[in-house]
Amino acid sequence: MEIPVIDLNGLTGEESERMKIMAQLHEACKDWGFFWIRTIELVNKYIAQTVSLAEKLAECMSLNLGLASGYIKDTFAQPSVGTKFAMYPACPRPDLVWGLRSHTDAGGIIIMLLQDETVGGLDFLKLQADSNREEWVAVKPQGNRIFVDIGDQIEVISGGVYKRAVHRVAIGTEGRRLSNGHVLQPRRRRNHYNKKVL
Ligand SMILES: O=C(O)CCC(=O)C(=O)O
Numbered sequence: 001m002e003i004p005v006i007d008l009n010g011l012t013g014e015e016s017e018r019m020k021i022m023a024q025l026h027e028a029c030k031d032w033g034f035f036w037i038r039t040i041e042l043v044n045k046y047i048a049q050t051v052s053l054a055e056k057l058a059e060c061m062s063l064n065l066g067l068a069s070g071y072i073k074d075t076f077a078q079p080s081v082g083t084k085f086a087m088y089p090a091c092p093r094p095d096l097v098w099g100l101r102s103h104t105d106a107g108g109i110i111i112m113l114l115q116d117e118t119v120g121g122l123d124f125l126k127l128q129a130d131s132n133r134e135e136w137v138a139v140k141p142q143g144n145r146i147f148v149d150i151g152d153q154i155e156v157i158s159g160g161v162y163k164r165a166v167h168r169v170a171i172g173t174e175g176r177r178l179s180n181g182h183v184l185q186p187r188r189r190r191n192h193y194n195k196k197v198l
């Protein structure tokens with residue numbers, strides 16, 4: 001007995017293909033009540049969209065740095081995309097531990113796609129331009145917005161013009177916290193420096 005496999009990608013195809021998928025789904029719901037969804041393409045699309053967002057940002061950053069539009073993208077080529085799902089359990093003594101201690105991200109462009117709606121804890125350090133004072137800013141999930149932070153490699157490529165972001169995750173007593181982030185970084189070991197900016 002083969003459990004049905006539904007390919008939802010067909011829903012965006014031609015009408016005949018769409019009808020076929022709709023019928024398969026209908027049969028699976030009626031006759032089985034459980035089924036597989038073929039997600040390879042969905043996952044690929046999800047990652048491809050994240051990469052194209054990061055590449056768009058890389059292009060704008062390159063231009064803003066007075067570099068050729070493809071500079072950062074080419075430095076990262078072929079990019080490697082890492083994805084990380086994290087779960088921080090609730091902790092009875094948040095005064096004693098961090099979910100994630102203060103750090104910067106080693107990659108290039110980091111995109112947070114999912115943050116727990118109910119349990120916060122992500123803080124970023126902001127240097128006050130006027131006073132040299134540093135302040136932790138809480139980053140709360142904001143519905144249809146995607147949060148982006150700059151990793152070490154963008155700071156290096158920019159010759160220090162762009163700052164890698166220091167951040168940390170506090171742990172809460174009120175419940176576990178979930179997050180999902182993607183990192184765009186060079187696939188190969190490279191020496192990057194930027195003659196123009198340095
Ligand atoms: O879980 C988060 O919200 C942030 C995780 C993070 O900073 C990291 O994995 O480097």
Ligand SMILES: [Fe+2]
Pocket residue numbers: 103104105167
């Ligand atoms: Fe981080």
